[in-house]
Amino acid sequence: MPSCLVIDENNIVQKVASRILSGIRIDTVGVSGLQEAEGLLGMTKTSFDLxxxxxxxxxxxxxxxxxxxRGSPVGKAPILVSLVESNLGLMTRAKRAGASGFIFRPFDRASLTAWVEPFLVVAA
Known part of the structure; x- marks a missing residue:
């Protein structure tokens, strides 16, 4: 089963993403910041598919x-950056730093699934 790491400062976004992704058979772990993610990745040597x-x-x-x-155990996994609105400067910096794509919040099941599908085989 594919796995996804959700790094978002908002617990509600983590929970909604987890619920939607678990509904399409993707294991999800949510963390609230980069330090927490780095700690999780360093302690468990866990890798994620997305x-x-x-x-x-x-x-x-x-x-x-x-x-x-990109320098961590998830370095080769697709990384989708979550945005609230289009911001060309931010999107350009993100792409140059290694973003695989973008998702926009708020999202629902249909939109999140559509953004994730190109990067993972999902069971809809």
């Missing part, structure tokens, strides 16, 4: 977070 990364983590620019993740 990462959803918030572009608005407090105190962590998205390009810094992406570079850190």
């Amino acid at each position: 990462v959803l990364l918030s572009s608005t983590l407090p105190g962590t620019p998205v390009d810094v977070a992406l570079r850190s993740l």
